[in-house]
Amino acid sequence: MQIHQHAQPLREQVAEWKAQGDCIAFVPTMGNLHDGHLSLVEAARREQTDSNVRTIVSIFVNPMQFGENEDFDTYPRTLEDDTRKLQQLGVDMLYIPNIGDIYPDGVDAATRVVPPAALGDILEGESRPGFFTGVATVVNKLFNIVRPDIACFGEKDFQQLLVIRRMVADLAMPVAIISAPIAREADGLAMSSRNRYLSDAERADAGKFNLCLQHLVSEVQQGADSQYAVMHASQELENHGFVVDYVVIRRQQDLAVPEPGDTKLVALAAVWLGKTRLIDNMCFEINK
């Protein structure tokens, strides 16, 4: 596995692979890799069968997407473990950009990529102002450096996936975006680097987050009024010790409030368990 910290040698290698007709598959991450991340590499590989797939993973804890009071400093950094996992998986290249390459004049002086407000300023974007601008900006830049044919994102960050798809469409970036399902622990907890912030007692309870989402989806599928079902789910979450940031039912395609006739929906939620913020979502369909 090649490891690059600078854009230029990476670009030369990618150009060489492309000249051979290889397909470049890219998985941008913030590191601290778990099975969810690794499944993205495998999903990217499965996507193209005609040509040889070269997989590139980036690890970059992006300061622009962290708020002032968020966990940028404490975000888990486990580069040695990550490198070993990617090597075992047969990844072709690991890109670990240094901060100076990504933000040469600092974060505040950088040109930003700003998602449309209707998608970027709701839910996660409302709870974490500037978050999706940080995500879109760094992914745009990484795409311009790596120039992948396909890039793979996890469905756990469902809103992020839509923001990226939107950016790629709006800015005509020639990258195919594919997604992979949420990887879950045995008790249903969505895998996340932030799960390691949980105490043992909190971890024992954390699986109930997804269970409450499952109940919510079932209720709506069985015809319950969605406003009632959401209120019910919030109560159930609070009863289990979660502090609810939001629980909503939205349209899958654009996260707008569903209108009569919309059948492809998604339940999304963010909760606090002690000092740890968790997000989860479940896509589902209803008959109408």
Place this chain on the structure above:
Amino acid sequence: MQIHQHAQPLREQVAEWKAQGDCIAFVPTMGNLHDGHLSLVEAARREQTDSNVRTIVSIFVNPMQFGENEDFDTYPRTLEDDTRKLQQLGVDMLYIPNIGDIYPDGVDAATRVVPPAALGDILEGESRPGFFTGVATVVNKLFNIVRPDIACFGEKDFQQLLVIRRMVADLAMPVAIISAPIAREADGLAMSSRNRYLSDAERADAGKFNLCLQHLVSEVQQGADSQYAVMHASQELENHGFVVDYVVIRRQQDLAVPEPGDTKLVALAAVWLGKTRLIDNMCFEINK
């Protein structure tokens, strides 16, 4: 000359040219082409001598960069004349994107590229809020469609040139930005599509705009205090019937207010002559 309105066939042609080893040179315009625009094509051609240069010009009057009370509707559209001029010049491809390709869901719902405030919200950006976001967004998108090796911009829009250079550096876009000097009429007036808004009487006076800028530069080069020289230039402009929007001396590299020791400067000004807004600038050096 090929003419394309859609991205996909354009992309295929560009890929073919690139596979042959040709250099792709791109000149984005809003049409109503004058000698200034045509000099950009020639500058782009001169830049690369090793490989065959393919020149692509786009014509797109970009709604996102016009303010609510600006001249989007009346901006001169002279597609037949433009096409003929580009053909005569031997341009390889003219790209006339339709609005639906550039803003599929409308201007307001689009992902935007926002320059840093210190560069994008001053001078032209202060007088025309959102202008440089509109410019950066459409140029970013056009670059992603055309994927040029080099792109050429006029120095008349000096701040725009810096915004584009900044975007390309910040977002790691693999495009070399080159610039061409301001093309001027015999009396010094910078060529601009908006000059045709001038009445005959206004046109007869308009050359004095550049003359006042020349005086300003001379005064500063001869050691005058720049604050005094700028005030003097403003008065001279008002005496000639211009309404001054701004007249400033800034650093060439980033348009910051010059500090002691800065030697590469630029005088920039925007004025109204009747209902027409004109801009001009002159780069110069001082010994310090």
